[in-house]
Amino acid sequence: MSQTPAKNGCQCCVVGGGPAGVVLSLLLARKGVRVTLLESHQDFDRDFRGDTLHPSTMELMDQLRLADALLEIPHTKLDVVRMQSPAETVTFADFRRLKTRFPFITLIPQTKFLDLLAEEAEKYPNFTLKMGALADELIQEEGICRGVTFRTSHGEEECRADLTVACDGRFSKLRKLAGLEPIKASPPMDVLWFRLTRKPGDKLGVTFRVKSGQMAVILEREDHWQLAYLILKGGFHELREHGLDHFRQDLAALVPEFADRLDELTDWKQITPLNVEASRLTQWHVPGLLLIGDAAHVMSPVGGVGINYAVQDAVEAANVLTERLLNGTVTDEHLAAIQKRRAFPVKVIQRFQEVVQQRIVKAGLDDSRPFRPPWFLKLPLIRRLPAHLIAFGVSRSRLID
Numbered sequence: 370m371s372q373t374p375a376k377n378g379c380q381c382c383v384v385g386g387g388p389a390g391v392v393l394s395l396l397l398a399r400k401g402v403r404v405t406l407l408e409s410h411q412d413f414d415r416d417f418r419g420d421t422l423h424p425s426t427m428e429l430m431d432q433l434r435l436a437d438a439l440l441e442i443p444h445t446k447l448d449v450v451r452m453q454s455p456a457e458t459v460t461f462a463d464f465r466r467l468k469t470r471f472p473f474i475t476l477i478p479q480t481k482f483l484d485l486l487a488e489e490a491e492k493y494p495n496f497t498l499k500m501g502a503l504a505d506e507l508i509q510e511e512g513i514c515r516g517v518t519f520r521t522s523h524g525e526e527e528c529r530a531d532l533t534v535a536c537d538g539r540f541s542k543l544r545k546l547a548g549l550e551p552i553k554a555s556p557p558m559d560v561l562w563f564r565l566t567r568k569p570g571d572k573l574g575v576t577f578r579v580k581s582g583q584m585a586v587i588l589e590r591e592d593h594w595q596l597a598y599l600i601l602k603g604g605f606h607e608l609r610e611h612g613l614d615h616f617r618q619d620l621a622a623l624v625p626e627f628a629d630r631l632d633e634l635t636d637w638k639q640i641t642p643l644n645v646e647a648s649r650l651t652q653w654h655v656p657g658l659l660l661i662g663d664a665a666h667v668m669s670p671v672g673g674v675g676i677n678y679a680v681q682d683a684v685e686a687a688n689v690l691t692e693r694l695l696n697g698t699v700t701d702e703h704l705a706a707i708q709k710r711r712a713f714p715v716k717v718i719q720r721f722q723e724v725v726q727q728r729i730v731k732a733g734l735d736d737s738r739p740f741r742p743p744w745f746l747k748l749p750l751i752r753r754l755p756a757h758l759i760a761f762g763v764s765r766s767r768l769i770d
């Protein structure tokens with residue numbers, strides 16, 4: 370594919386204002402690329418969509434001189450994750466040893482992160498943000514994608530562009546329109562997200578608790594506890610049938626520290642189920658269209674790496690594309706180069722997630738035998754691996770500035 374610049378359009382149309390789309394738009398806009406970002410929602414507000422910013426994302430923010438502003442937003446820091454079972458407590462990931470200015474995971478509302486980046490991007494006159502804009506068709510000319518049509522409350526419009534980047538998430542419409550089919554894995558679990566009040570004097574810290582076929586990750590947030598309760602895949606319906614009382618009793622057995630506040634859970638609506646999926650495309654591009662973030666690879670929640678990997682895709686895409694978009698010389702080979710840089714780290718982390726799912730999650734949810742943390746977590750060298758993989762991946766993507 371050789372792309373000649375679209376006559377009246379922007380140079381890059383980014384579809385989807387999640388972490389991948391907002392970061393990519395900002396990185397391109399600050400270098401002068403004419404970029405339009407289309408987001409179907411009217412705001413960036415999301416509940417339980419991942420609020421974890423990993424060291425690599427914080428390093429990028431630092432490079433953009435946004436880290437300090439970000440850290441002024443109320444947040445909590447997670448520097449070590451311990452797995453507690455009746456048998457023993459082992460360290461699952463210790464970020465304190467990482468060589469970085471940010472040896473921790475920053476827990477910050479995703480909406481605040483995206484707001485800050487979008488505000489930064491809006492300082493550039495060559496950046497256009499269209500909220501409430503739902504992309505619905507690819508504009509195809511001679512087999513090359515030349516942008517998208519999108520719907521707003523004002524009707525149908527089009528965004529013509531030299532390159533379109535699909536950052537439209539796990540249910541990517543553009544992926545379907547391009548005829549790309551991901552390879553799917555079968556994670557053994559689903560996750561229930563909910564909140565409980567945080568009281569003065571609570572001493573729990575970030576915990577990964579396993580007991581009698583039950584498992585939960587407990588995250589310390591500014592003013593509440595965020596819980597991820599793991600269940601066997603497809604088990605939510607059965608859990609609901611047993612009733613909320615039963616669920617509260619199970620929780621009290623797993624996390625007795627919260628027994629005094631489980632009556633806060635009065636309605637299943639307070640509990641957000643996540644149908645855990647994992648998949649990846651074998652081809653991330655067609656002429657004129659690149660897919661990154663969840664649109665290219667849906668991540669299991671193990672390690673909370675979805676945002677991190679979406680942001681790193683955006684960094685590599687910006688590294689390869691910025692100059693070429695500016696002078697209208699993007700080719701298929703450049704899109705393939707982005708996939709080449711990112712596909713391997715994605716494959717490795719997904720393999721790591723599969724191991725954790727099988728050796729820890731599946732074993733922990735099996736109530737027929739006592740859970741024992743896998744032996745490899747106790748080997749000093751291997752013990753460092755989860756923190757490094759979760760924080761940076763196998764290769765550390767850095768923005769070429």
Ligand SMILES: Cc1cc2nc3c(=O)[nH]c(=O)nc-3n(C[C@H](O)[C@H](O)[C@H](O)COP(=O)(O)OP(=O)(O)OC[C@H]3O[C@@H](n4cnc5c(N)ncnc54)[C@H](O)[C@@H]3O)c2cc1C
Pocket residue numbers: 384385386387388389390407408409410417418419420421502503504505536537538539541542543562642643661662663664668670672673674675676677679
């Ligand atoms: C319940 C839940 C909990 C999670 N927890 C974590 C966590 O703790 N840590 C973590 O790192 N990850 C977590 N994730 C995963 C993480 O949210 C994703 O991996 C990450 O957001 C991917 O970023 P993205 O930009 O690729 O896609 P998304 O964040 O999904 O963004 C896609 C955007 O595209 C927009 N869009 C979709 N279709 C269109 C269209 N046709 N036109 C215009 N806009 C469109 C959507 O509105 C959305 O804003 C969680 C996910 C879920 C569902």
